[in-house]
Amino acid sequence: MSCLQTIQDYGLRAIGIGERLLPREDFTLCQQFTLIGSGMLWNVYFGIVALLMGFFLATALAMGKASPRPLLRKPAEWFIFLFRGSPLFVQFFFAYFLFLNLKSVSPIFDPFTAAWLGALIVLFFNTAAYSGEIFYGALQSIPKGDTEAADAYGLSGWARFRRIIWPTMLRLAWPAYTNEAIFLFHATALVFFSGFPAWQQRGDALYYAQYFADKTFNPFVPYPILAFYFILLTLVVIGVFGFVNKRLNRHLPQTMRRKIRLRPNLIR
Amino acid sequence: MFNFCVDPSVLPDWQWMACYLTTGKHMAIYYSVFTVLILLAITAPLALAFGFGGALASRSHILPLQWFGKGYIAIVRGVPDVAFFLFFVIALDQGIEYLRHKTLCPEWSEPIRQGNDFVVCQAAKMPLGSAPQWMHETYGFALAVLTFAIVFGAFAANVLFGAMRAVPRAQLETAEAYGMSQRQTFWRVLVPQMWVYALPGLSNLWMVLIKATPLLFLLGIEDIVYWARELGGTKTPRFTDYPHGDWRMWYFLALLVFYLLFTRLSEIVLSRIMARLTKGQATAAGEAQRKAATA
Numbered sequence: 001m002s003c004l005q006t007i008q009d010y011g012l013r014a015i016g017i018g019e020r021l022l023p024r025e026d027f028t029l030c031q032q033f034t035l036i037g038s039g040m041l042w043n044v045y046f047g048i049v050a051l052l053m054g055f056f057l058a059t060a061l062a063m064g065k066a067s068p069r070p071l072l073r074k075p076a077e078w079f080i081f082l083f084r085g086s087p088l089f090v091q092f093f094f095a096y097f098l099f100l101n102l103k104s105v106s107p108i109f110d111p112f113t114a115a116w117l118g119a120l121i122v123l124f125f126n127t128a129a130y131s132g133e134i135f136y137g138a139l140q141s142i143p144k145g146d147t148e149a150a151d152a153y154g155l156s157g158w159a160r161f162r163r164i165i166w167p168t169m170l171r172l173a174w175p176a177y178t179n180e181a182i183f184l185f186h187a188t189a190l191v192f193f194s195g196f197p198a199w200q201q202r203g204d205a206l207y208y209a210q211y212f213a214d215k216t217f218n219p220f221v222p223y224p225i226l227a228f229y230f231i232l233l234t235l236v237v238i239g240v241f242g243f244v245n246k247r248l249n250r251h252l253p254q255t256m257r258r259k260i261r262l263r264p265n266l267i268r
Numbered sequence: 269m270f271n272f273c274v275d276p277s278v279l280p281d282w283q284w285m286a287c288y289l290t291t292g293k294h295m296a297i298y299y300s301v302f303t304v305l306i307l308l309a310i311t312a313p314l315a316l317a318f319g320f321g322g323a324l325a326s327r328s329h330i331l332p333l334q335w336f337g338k339g340y341i342a343i344v345r346g347v348p349d350v351a352f353f354l355f356f357v358i359a360l361d362q363g364i365e366y367l368r369h370k371t372l373c374p375e376w377s378e379p380i381r382q383g384n385d386f387v388v389c390q391a392a393k394m395p396l397g398s399a400p401q402w403m404h405e406t407y408g409f410a411l412a413v414l415t416f417a418i419v420f421g422a423f424a425a426n427v428l429f430g431a432m433r434a435v436p437r438a439q440l441e442t443a444e445a446y447g448m449s450q451r452q453t454f455w456r457v458l459v460p461q462m463w464v465y466a467l468p469g470l471s472n473l474w475m476v477l478i479k480a481t482p483l484l485f486l487l488g489i490e491d492i493v494y495w496a497r498e499l500g501g502t503k504t505p506r507f508t509d510y511p512h513g514d515w516r517m518w519y520f521l522a523l524l525v526f527y528l529l530f531t532r533l534s535e536i537v538l539s540r541i542m543a544r545l546t547k548g549q550a551t552a553a554g555e556a557q558r559k560a561a562t563a
Contacts (some may be wrong), residue, residue, distance in 0.1 A: 085531040086524045087479040093493065094520035097500070101517050186348035193486055194349065206351055213358060217386045223355040227347040 003030040014038040014202050022201055022211065022258070024245070033103050036225050039205035045116075046123055046188040046204075047233075051181055054127035061132030062169070066139050083129030088122070088187055093193030095122045111113040115196035123191075127184045130175055138173035139165070178241040182234050189230075200216070205229055277509070288510045297495035304481045304492060307413060312477065314417040316470075319424025326429055338426065346421030350483065356415040357487050361394070368392040377382070405489075412487045420477055427469030432458060434465040464545045464554075471538040475531055482523075496523055 009019035011034055022029050028198040064076030099112040112118045142165065150164040154194070170177075192198045198207055205226055212222035273287035293561065313395070325337030358521030366444045369376065369392035376389050390396075395403045418470040435458055485493035521537065 001371070034507050081532075082528065086527040087482045089479075089482040089485075090493070090520060090523050090527060093496075094517065094524055097517035097520055100514065186350075189348040189350045206348070206354070209351070210354055213354070216360075217362075219358040219362075223351055226351050227343075230347050230351070 001254070003028075003034075007034050010034045013039070013099055014041050014200055014204070014208075014249055016200065020200075024215075027212060027216055030224055032208075032222055035208045036073075036205050036212075036222060037229060039203055039208040040229050042115075042191070042202075042204035043185060043230075046120060046191060047181075047185040049120055050123035050127050051184060052190075053124045053150070054131055054184075057124070057128035057134050057268060058131035059166070059229050062135030065132065065136045077180050079125075080132050080136075081131045083126050084133060088126055089194055092190060093125065094191050094195065095119075096195035103180060105246055113196075114199065115191055119191040119194075119196050123184065123188065127180065127266040128189070131173075134173050134176045134180060135169055137176075138169045141172055142168045167248065174245045178245070179240065181237050181241060185229065185233055185237060207267050271506035274561075283351065284510070288512075291510065293495075293499055296304050296490075297492060297499060300495050302489060303409075304484070307409075307481060307484065308477065309418065310413050311420065312415045312474065314413065315420035315424050315473075315477070317429050317540050318417050318421025319426075322421055322425025323428035323432060326425065339428070341422050341426050344419055345426065348482065349419055350486065351414055353483050353486055356418060357411050360411055360414060362386055365392055365394050367502050369545055408487070408489055411539050412425065412484055412489055415487070416477070416480070420473065420480075421430070424470065427473060428462070431462040435461045444478060461549075464542075464549045467538075467542055471534075471542070474538070477535065478530055479527065484545060492523055492526075496520055 006028070007030075010023075010031065012018050013022075013035060015038075022035070049056040061076045064072045065080065067073050067076075095118060096113065099118050103113055112121070137196040145162055146168055148162075150160045151219055155163060183197060189204060192203045192207045198204075201207075201211075203211075209226040213219045216222075270283075270287060270290070272283055273290075279287065279288050312501045322337050325333050326341060328337065329332045365386075365388045369388040373389035378387065395407045439457055439461060440453055443457040448456065482491070482493045484491040496519035499517060500514065500519035502514045503511050505511040542553075543557075546557055548554060
């Protein structure tokens, strides 16, 4: 079977298009590359959607945590503590069994037990909590002069937030937020190991990598392929976020611009 | 456990619960909490040692050693850790068996990789097929510890590398001016002073290490996650004296609370250590401490 044929058969296998049966023996390098790559679709999906939604919740959480009113501050603090203080892995398990229990209460919760929604919600809350903390830190370090200047110009309320506080917060938080985005993409690899079933063997990249490692007893091929894909993904994330970073800093003199520094990659 | 636990089906609720939570299998889950703590206790210093080695290697003036250190840090950081946990355990296991095979059975002529199988001679199996069960468990645990240490060692190496560079240059120059050799400067000036710069990163790492312990489950060790799934599942009266529905949700809630308490406790302890280390240091926090003490 030619490699092109394999790509046609398995290129979109992870989302249920193409050949149903996974290869069982005589695994070729091409098959491993194709299937693990098709699994990456899930990682990308989880990462992008959770990141986009999480961004807005994170802003809200940061504003809440910085608020002087306890009614806003306390829930935000607890939310952040809950999701930052416990392992993502346990959160996945808990959420899955919670949704299973809710399912018997009402059929509305049916889709929540599937990974595409259930795991997405956990990742969404998780990244919101981590980025919320990053944004909160940035909010605390906004130069006093900036807010004083905003006051002097007569800006207040929404306009002050939209034009001064928010852009400055983003600018200060962006390097750390880039790291957070990278970790989030790495964290998506946990999804199918944590209760959420891979329906009809439609799993993510790590799921297929493990499939090959289990079948061939040879970890030295599938995992480096997986590593290759993730490093590629990381480079794309750094590129996109670097572009945004440039835009956020475009009004500053060259030497004042904050470079994105890649911090150690951590699990949650 | 308690002497009223003879016939659980007639007990009132609280007694039933007391009996239920002290069955033999529940003892196993409490025991596995200790497994987690032991893992942390062994891995943390080991990872720190790996990190120290990695940092030293990437500071080295010998080029290949420097490449090795930098490569170690970069590769482990660039790839999801779960992948490493799954990879290293098989790779280490096969590596050890391969080496033993080469030394113990030199007359063996067949290839080790036969298609999809990894075949070594009986004497090279690790642990030996005849070994008792606890040997197998300990070996699995040791592999897990080593894997954790390799992965977290890379992060620690990165933190320590940064901390070594953060020590003010003037301190080292002073040491040189006093006539200390390079080795003396390193051990007597650089190392004692770097901890205050390393601690924020290391404490972050400690938190992450705590939160990585449930991944033991993926390494095939019967840890808390394994037991929570085992014990929480629906139990029918046919197989147990304590039948119940699907309680896995509550078991994982308990795990969640356990980890929250553990990280909170660590936060408090680490902030105390930080305050202690900051004492007398030439940093902003140290300056603030001095001012507070004199005021």
